[in-house]
Amino acid sequence: MRFGQMAAVLLALVPAAAWAQPGPADTQLKAIYDAEWAWRQKELAQVSDGLRSKADDHFPAVAPADWARRRAYWTDVLARIARIPVADLSPEERLNAAVLTESLRAEVANIAFRTYEAPLNSDSYFWGEVKPYSPLETADDYRRYIGRLKDVPRWFDQNIANMRAGLKRGFTPPRVSLAGRDTAIAAFATPGADNPLAEPFRAMPAAIPASEQAALRAAGLAAVDAAAAPAYARLLAFYRDTYLPGTRTTISAAALPDGKAFYESQVREYTTLGLTPAAIHKIGLSEVARIDADMKATIATTGFKGSFADFLAFLRSDPRFYARTPDELLGFSAYVAKRMDGRLKDVFITLPRYRFAIQPVPDAIAPVYTSGRGGLNACLMNTYDLKSRPLYNIVALTLHECVPGHSHQAAMALEAPDRPAFRREAYFSGYGEGWGLYSEWLGTKLGMYRTPYEEFGRETFEMWRAARLVIDTGIHAMGWSRQQAIDYLAGHTALAKLDVEVEVDRYISWPGQALAYKLGEMKMRALRTKAEAELGDRFDQRRFHEALLGLGSVPLPAMEAEMLRWIAAEKAR
Structure with missing residues (x-):
């Protein structure tokens, strides 16, 4: 796309109101978040990979007095934002207020529960x-x-x-x-x-x-x-x-001091929604039943004769589905990413210039690490214990972690139009992980799954995320045992035994985080369905994705409100 064409597209995507001079409410909010960011840079040393301008030569102070100081400061910031009438803010500043409010609300809540006293879990430390x-x-x-x-x-x-x-x-x-x-x-x-x-x-x-x-x-x-x-x-x-x-x-968050309230706070942080654990559990059961029917239909297309459990045993034991060397697995993932590169023009209007690498998970952490992890600089694929890494899962995993998922998403955020610095730092799991799972589903629209086995791999990944809704709430709100969770996940997906145990331990030690993926993806797909219904033949998935990713990482309620406004604007265009 030529520069002039890109500029015209970007101008068309920006509401005219965004070019207006800032009003008093915008000016007031900007003063608050600029001051908060300057304070945060001094208070919390920034050492994130890939954002070298923030890198510092020390780590943050994490003594209780430091956390108490941060809680007092952020509580005051939240109170000052709340006094600004939302109706007086411009569209972009309205989004800025929503992002900062939800980010700081979660920070204050975590300090109140003294989560800094457990600075580790099975996945991160x-x-x-x-x-x-x-x-x-x-x-x-x-x-x-x-x-x-x-x-x-x-x-x-x-x-x-x-x-x-x-x-x-x-x-x-x-x-x-x-x-x-x-x-x-x-x-x-x-x-x-x-x-x-x-x-x-x-x-x-x-x-x-x-x-x-x-x-x-x-x-x-x-x-x-x-x-x-x-x-x-x-x-x-x-x-x-x-x-x-x-x-x-014990394994339940409910067993922690003030555990019921703590779990509900974690659910709010990771989903940014007001759903109760019981409501989420019910959604999970419904999604598991729906995807189970899809998986059985896919099995039928393979001609396999036998039960669902027999098919899982076949997938877990047949050598044709497994790489023989780490390079073979990495090469398969790279090929998937390159095939997706050829379809990006059909999915997006603007493409980032920043490139990512596909690398193996470092040996020191691979035995207890997830199957893959995508980031700005690299998309990591786990090559430890190759018999636990079936290739039929690698298509969905690459779409989720690499492109058009997290690595692509991070590059888009890096090269996005200029926004306040705190917006580039903000990350909401419901939005980020929802996009990753949406990216897996998007592959069905692009011919990325070439065999019934690869489609089953995608379905087993979707089932994995739906089962999380049941397992996470089951463990932390309903008294499930670890073995009950393992049996549920192993019985509904084609994940290897090692992955099942690593994942269940992750849900046990990281309450609420596993809920973000499916709830975020469901919200995105519902918005797409609404856009398709209301726009009919005028629906263009490139413009939909441009608007969705153009928001940056935002709370799900803010994403929904902004995308509904986009649909209305598209109808009137």
Whole structure:
């Protein structure tokens, strides 16, 4: 697309009101969020991969007094935003207010529940935030990284103190969900050039002069040996000798201090909806029944004779469905991504220039990591235990994690029209994970699933997300056991046994997060169905997707309100 054409398209997508001069309410809101962002940059060190302008040379302070200060400040910010009449805001500032309000509401709620006393779960942990997984490109990048290595002891000590406080009051992840996570600490606890933290110094950019490379490498290895590795070793001893033996043996969030209210707060944070656990459980059961019928219909097209359980056993045991080497799996995923690249013109108007890599999940975390994870710089595919990674699932996984899912979505956000800095930082799971699951479904419209087995793989992924609605609420609000959850997921999907156990442990230790995917996707598909019905032959999925992704990450109610306005505007256009 030529620049002039792109400009015309973008202009057509922006309401005329957006070009008007800001009114008093807009000015008032902008002053609030600009001040909050400046405060946040000083208060919380930013070290996210791929956003180098935010990278800092230290980690944030995480003592209880630091969290109390943040809670007081954010509570005041929320009160000031609430005093601005929404009707007086322009469309873009209305969205800014919705995003900041919901983001800070969740932050304040988490501090009130002292979630910082459990800075880990089966899937994510603070000690995994030290090593950068995107390349360091400049000498300043390396200096900031060295500063963070030197700060690891202080940061770990504060987190350990918080974990001790959590142990004392019974606020911990369930013990069963943390088994084996110490391996992700042990890999970093030994000094020397083989420590994974030293990896960025092994091959440094040629743009950095050789003499400076040598100095940075020496300083980096010294920081690993003197500061970071010993801190990991102390954390490892604490984790193995004190923390893990002291964690709770219950699995439900309801068993935590003020557990019922805590779980309801987590449901609100991850879904941004006002649904109760009971309502979500009911939605899940309905979706499981619907997808179960789809899966059985797909099985019939293969000619397989036998029960549903027999078909799952066949899929899990037939070698034709499994890669023989890590490169074969990575190559299959790359081919899916490239096939999707050829269809992007049919899905979007604007395409990002930023490219992502497809890489294996690092060995140090692969045994307890999910099947894949997409981000701005790389889309990770797990090549550990290849017999647990069926290729018929890789099509849906690649669409979700890589393109047009998370990696593509992140690039679109990076290159989006200029917005307040906090909007680029905001992430809502219902929107982000909803888009990932919507991307899997979108593949059915583009011929991405070439065989009944690949279509079954997509359906098993959709079933996986629907079953999460049942399992998450079952565990945390209805007294389900871990084995009950494992049996339910294994009995309804073609996921491998390892994946089933990893996933259930993730739901156990991360209450509410698993609900975001299906609820977000259902909201997006419902909006698309409404747009198709109201626009008829004038419906253009490229314009629909442009409007949807053009919002950036927003709460689901805000997404729905804005897309309904878009449908109305399209009807009048």
